């Protein structure tokens with residue numbers, strides 16, 4: 001595809017955020033080039049939860065039904081305790097009056113990426129280039145360019161850095177990534193073990209509070225995924241030792257049989273938000289702009305919401321239906337959500353599950369009881385947990 005430099009938007013990174021923005025530009029007939037370092041779309045296991053507003057947003061590309069057909073519909077989620085079982089269950093169908101998809105969808109994020117690439121390719125104005133690693137960016141008052149590791153340079157009118165947590169674009173802009181790193185690492189173990197047949201009343205999304213070892217137990221289409229915190233000072237060979245992993249799983253549910261382990265992933269978790277979401281003609285979205293712990297499943301979802309906000313504005317500016325000044329509204333609309341909403345909820349979720357302070361444990365359990373018993377409080381809680389409140393749905 002031959003483009004004049006000034007006609008296109010450059011997007012660095014073909015993850016959920018970059019591809020969502022690219023889909024919006026493709027839908028509007030805007031020229032864009034997506035630059036992706038990997039030789040093909042990564043299919044590693046990462047996010048597996050889509051919240052109701054995200055599913056509704058993605059509907060316009062015709063991908064939501066496809067994802068629903070490939071995933072698991074989870075209308076409920078639970079907080080549990082190792083000893084007593086279910087502490088509280090929340091039902092998203094109570095929000096059916098304010099959203100069209102009142103459930104969490106458990107589906108691997110790479111399936112979204114594959115579906116978005118198909119949609120983008122069907123439109124014909126966006127070029128997705130794999131094996132295109134961006135090493136630097138430069139900008140002037142009327143254009144921006146990206147340099148690839150091959151030495152090639154591409155020009156555009158605007159550039160979106162959706163290149164993940166270690167964002168080269170954010171580094172090139174010199175924008176601090178403020179926040180902290182949790183002391184523990186997180187281990188995700190995928191297993192074929194049928195927990196749903198063995199544990200009473202389990203649903204597809206379960207958070208277990210425990211002062212000694214909290215964890216979460218989520219079902220993805222092919223496996224159950226159990227996420228445990230692990231001491232970051234433990235060596236990887238100890239963490240991945242098969243007998244240690246079996247012991248951890250046996251503490252989730254004691255069984256005579258050996259657990260079949262399909263995958264293990266270890267990763268560090270941070271709570272960080274970029275000090276700025278834009279500089280000149282360059283913008284940040286997704287993990288390049290904010291990262292958080294996975295308790296609540298808000299990382300990928302928040303990145304897709306960023307991409308919808310910015311992508312719609314870029315499409316409007318590029319097609320001449322809005323003035324460039326509309327782009328100035330992106331940061332004030334999205335950054336406070338990462339800072340005050342996603343950070344607040346995910347940090348509180350983690351503290352509630354891990355606390356070993358007896359008074360705090362009691363207060364958490366009392367709060368869950370109160371929310372479940374009180375319809376008004378339950379609604380506020382569900383609107384926040386589903387991320388609808390972050391998009392202005394408060395009633």
Ligand SMILES: Cc1cc2nc3c(=O)[nH]c(=O)nc-3n(C[C@H](O)[C@H](O)[C@H](O)COP(=O)(O)OP(=O)(O)OC[C@H]3O[C@@H](n4cnc5c(N)ncnc54)[C@H](O)[C@@H]3O)c2cc1C
Pocket residue numbers: 012013014015016017018035036037038042045046047048049109132133134135162163164165167168188265267285286287288294296297298299300301302303
């Ligand atoms: C184990 C795990 C579980 C998770 N679970 C959840 C969950 O349940 N719910 C949730 O919402 N979130 C979850 N997350 C977080 C979620 O995966 C991320 O928030 C999401 O992937 C961010 O999307 P993104 O598009 O911003 O970035 P990414 O998905 O990281 O995509 C960035 C892309 O940019 C490319 N790239 C990087 N550098 C360059 C470069 N220099 N040049 C060109 N390309 C480049 C990368 O190859 C990559 O394809 C989880 C994360 C992990 C690790």
